[in-house]
Amino acid sequence: MLNQKPAFFAKNLSLVIAILIIFGCAAIQKPQGGPRDLTPPKLLKATPANMTRNFNAKEVNLEFDEFFKLTNTYQEITMSPTPEKAPEYNANRRTLQIKFKDTLQKNTTYVINFGKAIQDVNESNVLKNFTYVFSTGPHIDSLSMSGSVINSTTQEREKDATVMIFPISQDSLLFGKKKPSIFATTDSSGNFSLNNLHEGTYRIYALKEASPNKIFDNDKELIAFSKKPIVLTKDSSNIRLALFQQIPNKFRVEKKFGTDGVLALNFNKRLASPSVKIIYPPALNDQKIVEIAKTKDTATVYMKNMDWDSISVAVFDNNKVLDTIYQRKQKKESFTRNLGFKYGINRDNRLKPGMDLSITANLPIASYEQGLMILKEDSTTIQNFTITKDTASTRTVYLKYRFRPGRKYQLTLNEDAFTDIYGDKNKRAGVNFEGDKQENYSQLTLKVTVPEPDKSYVVELLDDQKNLLRSDPITSSTSIIYKNYLTGKYRIRVVYDNNKNGRWDSGNVKQQQQPENIWLYDKELTLRPNWESEEPLAIPQEQVTL
Incomplete structure (x- = not known):
């Protein structure tokens, strides 16, 4: 027995060590998570090299430090001067192959601008403003333009705006019709730089758009331009471009006929003195209610009589007809309306000192019953308040009472307290608020x-x-x-x-x-x-x- 004990412990000790090794190895894992990759692909090697002179190759190979993908290839990538046949771009793992399909001009500097086309595979980080430059002659164009882009109304620098130039001889032919071949995207500080430019006279623009086609084809896009052309004989810097949403050349109206029977008219530009008239049926014009927004670019038309199958509505500015729109419906079509309210209190649910409480409905008010409204001050019911109509709006009334600073109020609008012009009545509603203090x-x-x-x-x-x-x-x-x-x-x-x-x-x-x-x-x-x-x-x- 004395000879077996060391053997027994040795056997079990070996077993324990084996278990510890197995579980210890199982616990060693590759670190998970970590910071998100924010770095775009980086060029490692170009064949032929970037900035090559006397270029005569038929293709270019660009090798990056990570897997990448091409996005919107033929929208984002441009080559200047533009060949008749566009090059072919093929992405394979870490390499981008560019095959030229056309004969290149002699003694010419070419710039291939990749825009936002090159992105890494995992996080879609964009390699912005990457260019590949070469010359078929002994000289590479080296002039540049640089500056900044701001937003006209906010005066803030605008990032991700496209700055583009056109030779003045082609400006009227290309701008707004074809995407530019020479462009750059502003950085996070709103700065831009256009490089490897040839001597000449150019028009410069900046564009902030929703769809990335680099063509100014929508009045809702932001545009900037310089009145004076830029004569480029040396580097030009400190160019300042101010983006704005331009005044449309042609007036248009967008209509929306809601399920509540309300006709909303949105104008594509602000008018000086807008008005609306129902042309057909003419009897509807006298009983309509029209609200023009303070911005004078929208109008809302309420019609008490909905017994019609089609109407014609004209939009005027300074009593001059600008446009006429048509709306159809089934003559006995039914509509769904919910009479709701907004109240004249601030975002902290406080009423400004010395003010009456405004109650604004979403539809014009025909009548109201003050007896169905309950106002409480610190849980005590108040009797001596009054309700008056707003002379400037058919949707607003004022609750008049001597509201006291620091007191808590509860307004309850019981069912049927208000009736709109269509005969609809409200459901139970209300609001809690506080009388604000003058020291605020x-x-x-x-x-x-x-x-x-x-x-x-x-x-x-x-x-x-x-x-x-x-x-x-x-x-x-x-x-x-x-x-x-x-x-x-x-x-x-x-x-x-x-x-x-x-x-x-x-x-x-x-x-x-x-x-x-x-x-x-x-x-x-x-x-x-x-x-x-x-x-x-x-x-x-x-x-x-x-």
Whole structure:
């Protein structure tokens, strides 16, 4: 027995070590997760080399450091000058093969711009503004253009905008019809650079579009241009392009006839003095209700009498007919309506001191029953409130009461409290809110100095979400007082109102009309509780866009 014990322990010790080795090995795993790959493919080798002179090859091979894919190949990739037969692009694992199908011109610099076509396989990281350059002669064109692109209205740098140039001899033939052969995409700071350019005279544009065809073919796209052509004899820098949504050349109306029987008309541009008339059936015109948006680019038409199978509606501006639209329906067609409400309180559910509570329905109101409305103040029912109609809107009424700061209110609109023009009645609704305190509001006096007294300006107040709160046209140095504004952060924007119409006007490429310039005050203004403050605002001289 004494001789067996060491053998027994040795046997079991070997077993334990074997188990530990097995489980220890099983626990060793490749690390999971980790930071996301944000790096696009990188060129390792080009054959022939990039920037080759006296080029005479029939194909080019580009080797990258990782697997990649080509996206929108023949939309994104361009070759300048453009050959009659486009090259063939073949991606295979890490290598891109370019086969030329046409004879190359002698003594010419060629630039192949890949746009956003090259992306890695896993994360689709884009290799932006990658170019392959070569010359069939002893010289490579080396001139460049560089600058920045901003948004006209926000004055912020615009990333991922396409900056393009056309030789002036081809500008009218190509712009808006074919994609450019020379272009670059702005970086995250809105900067661009166009390189390996030949001497010549060019037109330059910037385009921010939803569909990446690099053609300005939609009025909703943002466009920028320079009035003056660029004569390129040396490097050109500090080019500034301001994007804008242009004023359409032709007026159009988009209509939407909802399941509630309301006709919504959307104009493709703002009008000066819009109006709407029902041409047929003529009897409908006198009983219609039309609401024109403050922006004067939409109109909503409510018709109490829905006993018709077709109508004709004309849109006017300054009493001149611009367009006529038609709408059909089944004569006895039924509609679904739900009478709902919005209330005149802020996003914190507070009512501004000294204000009545506005109640705005989604449909015009025909009548209301005050007895079916219950108002409570700190759980106590209030009797001495009144309801009055808004003389400027058929959808709004005001609940008048001496609301007290810091008190909590509950408004209940019982069923049938309101009836719309179609005879529909509301379901039970209501809102809880609080009477706001005066100390939560401030007063700001803006002491404005203008650079040129004979010109017009529009001073605009924006909230921290860049929403326009107030607009004040001025023609001379003055003080603008903002009373009872909530404490918080605000910005000031100034429009150089060249046509003196009291608002910002956009531009038009075809008419060579630039948008009106905007200056954004770089200081953020902070309004503190129960505080009156003054801020000097010296408007700078207008920076004219070329």
